[in-house]
Amino acid sequence: MKSAVVVFPGSNRDRDMIAAIEKVSGRAPLAVWYADPDMPPVDLIVIPGGFSYGDYLRSGAIAARAPIMRTIAERAAAGVPVLGICNGFQTLCEAGLLPGVLMRNASLRFVCREVHLRVETTGCAFTERYRKGEVIRCPVAHGDGNYRTDEETLAHLNDEDRVAFRYVDGSGARTASANPNGSIDDIAGILNRRRNVLGMMPHPENLIEPLHGGRDGRRLFEGILGRVAA
Amino acid sequence: MKAIVTVTLKSGVLDPQGKAIEGALASLGFSGIDSVRQGKIFEIEVEEADPARATAALSAMAEKLLANTVIENYRVELVPGRDA
Numbered sequence: 683m684k685s686a687v688v689v690f691p692g693s694n695r696d697r698d699m700i701a702a703i704e705k706v707s708g709r710a711p712l713a714v715w716y717a718d719p720d721m722p723p724v725d726l727i728v729i730p731g732g733f734s735y736g737d738y739l740r741s742g743a744i745a746a747r748a749p750i751m752r753t754i755a756e757r758a759a760a761g762v763p764v765l766g767i768c769n770g771f772q773t774l775c776e777a778g779l780l781p782g783v784l785m786r787n788a789s790l791r792f793v794c795r796e797v798h799l800r801v802e803t804t805g806c807a808f809t810e811r812y813r814k815g816e817v818i819r820c821p822v823a824h825g826d827g828n829y830r831t832d833e834e835t836l837a838h839l840n841d842e843d844r845v846a847f848r849y850v851d852g853s854g855a856r857t858a859s860a861n862p863n864g865s866i867d868d869i870a871g872i873l874n875r876r877r878n879v880l881g882m883m884p885h886p887e888n889l890i891e892p893l894h895g896g897r898d899g900r901r902l903f904e905g906i907l908g909r910v911a912a
Numbered sequence: 913m914k915a916i917v918t919v920t921l922k923s924g925v926l927d928p929q930g931k932a933i934e935g936a937l938a939s940l941g942f943s944g945i946d947s948v949r950q951g952k953i954f955e956i957e958v959e960e961a962d963p964a965r966a967t968a969a970l971s972a973m974a975e976k977l978l979a980n981t982v983i984e985n986y987r988v989e990l991v992p993g994r995d996a
Contacts, residue, residue, distance in 0.1 A: 739977070783983050830926070
């Protein structure tokens with residue numbers, strides 16, 4: 683099982699991601715610099731969090747136009763799982779691999795705290811080790827996490843069971859104060875139609891061992907890394 | 913040739929930054945403001961001298977990068993320069 687973590691200028695959660703994947707799978711992923719001419723064949727591609735290109739123009743906009751994204755789009759179309767966390771989610775939306783856009787938090791404030799997420803679907807390798815409706819803890823740290831899309835796309839996401847996670851309170855209820863960024867329909871993470879591309883604002887890689895204060899993010903990696911190893 | 917590409921949020925798209933600016937203007941005593949929407953302006957110098965071809969190229973730039981057409985509209989204007 684080989685995985686790759688793509689590093690752009692301004693990525694800053696790449697090391698957390700590499701550590702998490704190594705911890706869970708026992709094998710360190712490749713760190714692939716965005717300008718490397720060839721991405722080796724891998725079983726999982728991860729775009730980590732950070733501030734690629736300083737969030738110039740729009741978060742993830744410049745990274746999404748880098749040539750490596752064409753390779754990632756081709757691999758995704760061929761069925762390779764792609765995970766985008768935080769700036770990675772923004773980049774996947776800007777690249778058109780996921781629908782919608784992540785706008786400035788409704789509060790206009792950078793939000794760095796722990797939230798609760800409800801697992802809305804277990805119908806993908808990323809979430810299959812969770813229970814549907816399960817409430818997990820997860821850290822967030824972003825200024826542009828306010829997911830927006832048109833009504834038609836939102837209806838598709840719901841009808842096709844493509845909302846992976848929603849922000850909820852500790853009891854699993856959707857409330858205004860549980861949503862850290864004003865995201866439409868309390869959406870924290872979504873899947874593509876083929877269900878092999880997941881984008882999410884929260885950072886499961888930062889909650890995988892007791893020293894992190896919990897292990898709620900671990901099963902996401904166990905799911906996807908276990909699947910591609912099989 | 914010089915061009916100006918203006919990118920604005922589509923109507924109906926929430927603009928929290930515009931709202932904050934609106935609030936700040938009100939706190940400075942500016943009254944009678946119905947709403948504020950924030951956008952971006954790009955000044956671009958292109959080599960193309962033919963207005964139609966330049967406009968087409970700039971529109972393609974706006975579609976592919978300058979605007980996110982999920983939430984933003986754009987407008988391309990050519991600015992007559994010294995050599996026009």
